[in-house]
Amino acid sequence: MDLTLILFIILAVTAIATALGLLISRNAVYAALFLVMNFACVAIFYLLLGAPFIAMAQVTVYAGAIMVLFLFVIMLLGAEKLPKGDVLPVQRPLAIGAAVILLAEAVILLVQRFQSTAMLQAPGTVENSMDSLREMSGLLFTEYLLPFEVTSILLLVAMVGAIVLTKQEKGTRG
Amino acid sequence: MTFASILEWLIKGFVWVMILLGGFAYLTYYERRALARIQVRIGPNRAGPLGLLQPIADAIKLIFKEELMPARADKLLFFLAPIITLTPALVITAVVPFGPEGLNFPLFGRVITWQIADINVGILYIMSIASIAVYGIVLAGWSSNNKYAMLGGLRSTAQMISYELALGLSFVSVIVLADSTRMIDIVEAQKSMWFMVLQPVGMVIFLIATLAEVNRSPFDMPEAEQELAAGYHSEYGGMKFALLFMAEYDKMIAICIIAATIFFGGYREFWFLQNTWFSVDQTPILGPVYVFIKVFILLFGMIWVRATLPRIRYDRLMAFGWKILLPLSLALVFLTATGILLAQEVNPLFMWGIPVVSLAAGFIAILGMYQTLRRKEHARA
Numbered sequence: 001m002d003l004t005l006i007l008f009i010i011l012a013v014t015a016i017a018t019a020l021g022l023l024i025s026r027n028a029v030y031a032a033l034f035l036v037m038n039f040a041c042v043a044i045f046y047l048l049l050g051a052p053f054i055a056m057a058q059v060t061v062y063a064g065a066i067m068v069l070f071l072f073v074i075m076l077l078g079a080e081k082l083p084k085g086d087v088l089p090v091q092r093p094l095a096i097g098a099a100v101i102l103l104a105e106a107v108i109l110l111v112q113r114f115q116s117t118a119m120l121q122a123p124g125t126v127e128n129s130m131d132s133l134r135e136m137s138g139l140l141f142t143e144y145l146l147p148f149e150v151t152s153i154l155l156l157v158a159m160v161g162a163i164v165l166t167k168q169e170k171g172t173r174g
Numbered sequence: 175m176t177f178a179s180i181l182e183w184l185i186k187g188f189v190w191v192m193i194l195l196g197g198f199a200y201l202t203y204y205e206r207r208a209l210a211r212i213q214v215r216i217g218p219n220r221a222g223p224l225g226l227l228q229p230i231a232d233a234i235k236l237i238f239k240e241e242l243m244p245a246r247a248d249k250l251l252f253f254l255a256p257i258i259t260l261t262p263a264l265v266i267t268a269v270v271p272f273g274p275e276g277l278n279f280p281l282f283g284r285v286i287t288w289q290i291a292d293i294n295v296g297i298l299y300i301m302s303i304a305s306i307a308v309y310g311i312v313l314a315g316w317s318s319n320n321k322y323a324m325l326g327g328l329r330s331t332a333q334m335i336s337y338e339l340a341l342g343l344s345f346v347s348v349i350v351l352a353d354s355t356r357m358i359d360i361v362e363a364q365k366s367m368w369f370m371v372l373q374p375v376g377m378v379i380f381l382i383a384t385l386a387e388v389n390r391s392p393f394d395m396p397e398a399e400q401e402l403a404a405g406y407h408s409e410y411g412g413m414k415f416a417l418l419f420m421a422e423y424d425k426m427i428a429i430c431i432i433a434a435t436i437f438f439g440g441y442r443e444f445w446f447l448q449n450t451w452f453s454v455d456q457t458p459i460l461g462p463v464y465v466f467i468k469v470f471i472l473l474f475g476m477i478w479v480r481a482t483l484p485r486i487r488y489d490r491l492m493a494f495g496w497k498i499l500l501p502l503s504l505a506l507v508f509l510t511a512t513g514i515l516l517a518q519e520v521n522p523l524f525m526w527g528i529p530v531v532s533l534a535a536g537f538i539a540i541l542g543m544y545q546t547l548r549r550k551e552h553a554r555a
Binding site for chain 2: 029033036053056064065133
């Protein structure tokens with residue numbers, strides 16, 4: 001058994017455990033921290049698959065920026081302790097339905113993968129990560145330009161919306 | 175990945191952590207002496223010759239202090255927070271090269287390099303570790319169950335998120351200039367010219383943003399004494415406080431090492447000393463010495479800033495980060511990329527357009543800052 005496999009098993013167990021912790025934890029701060037650990041595990045999975053840039057982006061963007069903002073909001077609102085019981089009764093059946101759909105998709109994909117003879121193979125490690133970066137950004141700005149721009153406009157709209165919602169009207173300032 | 179390479183990393187890592195911890199102890203001494211000099215005082219000079227044993231005395235005192243646990247604190251996170259704060263400060267420099275290739279030596283059939291991990295995405299690794307460094311401080315503030323500590327933690331989050339953008343963009347300029355994300359390539363790309371000369375405004379932005387990232391004065395909002403008692407570490411004492419303290423100073427060392435590597439030529443000599451004895455190509459042993467000298471000078475700069483500048487007000491800190499630094503660093507990325515493209519396609523002399531136009535952009539930003547952030551006459555007063 002080589003080291004990569006051992007590492008993979010440890011990581012997989014940690015990833016599942018932290019995901020469960022996120023679901024079960026009644027304290028929002030702990031839940032957020034479990035999610036951070038989960039992101040870290042996913043980042044190392046990317047590293048094992050030979051995608052160092054995506055691994056680092058995963059840590060920087062998700063663990064480093066988004067989850068910090070989550071924590072910030074949780075702490076600012078003092079919303080650490082979740083109330084007992086469901087606030088939205090619709091949530092639970094909806095979540096179960098969504099989970100079943102996701103599981104079905106995963107199973108179908110897996111079955112298809114096993115039926116085709118071509119196994120999923122990790123892209124070989126690129127000697128110079130700049131080459132892979134260049135290739136990736138080239139694809140982003142040529143072939144996937146439309147989705148890229150649409151995503152950025154979507155984010156821009158969300159940002160403008162957030163600013164409009166939080167901006168004080170002139171004259172109401174105490 | 176073999177057993178031998180893991181052993182090599184372990185030994186190198188251990189040695190490097192020990193160096194950082196010793197560096198922390200003597201950085202506090204350096205800072206106190208330098209501050210004292212600037213403020214026309216003497217500074218610690220009793221313990222040992224020139225007060226050189228003062229850090230050891232401080233360490234012994236901190237170790238033997240009573241460990242306090244505030245009532246109703248979150249015990250687990252209160253215990254973990256100093257560790258979470260210190261770890262990024264210790265691991266962030268793992269990708270920095272300290273010596274040229276000529277200094278590598280064979281040992282037990284392996285080539286030992288002057289770098290703990292030579293990874294292809296070195297500079298992105300630094301970026302990602304810097305971005306998760308905020309957790310420790312936030313958790314320290316939150317778990318203390320203290321209003322002021324909590325406010326300190328929240329302030330540090332907002333501040334670090336804001337300045338991380340400018341920091342990341344100044345990294346982008348460096349990546350574009352070096353055409354690589356690997357640290358050794360970045361250092362070697364500065365052989366003919368340091369990036370400090372090619373991208374002076376980027377360097378200034380980097381230094382400002384890192385000051386904010388490590389919560390140093392004038393950006394020490396998370397621990398502003400007059401407003402928040404001691405901010406996020408109000409409730410900490412003894413060894414736990416020592417760990418937070420250690421993290422702060424090790425972060426200072428780390429960012430000075432990184433700044434030296436990506437803007438000041440790393441282990442390389444001045445670009446005009448290339449074919450002399452002072453070049454690391456001829457005298458490889460000078461590599462680590464150069465890094466040390468550069469770090470020493472940069473650290474003095476940080477201490478100097480602390481001694482001279484007052485703390486910036488919180489709203490201005492945010493306005494400065496978002497309205498000045500972010501647009502300016504975005505513009506710099508564009509200017510750098512355009513300059514390199516023109517230099518490649520038209521005339522290599524366009525390379526010198528980068529610093530000139532960047533300085534102009536920086537000047538415009540300063541003018542804009544003067545217009546928007548200066549103290550306004552209060553009309554209603």
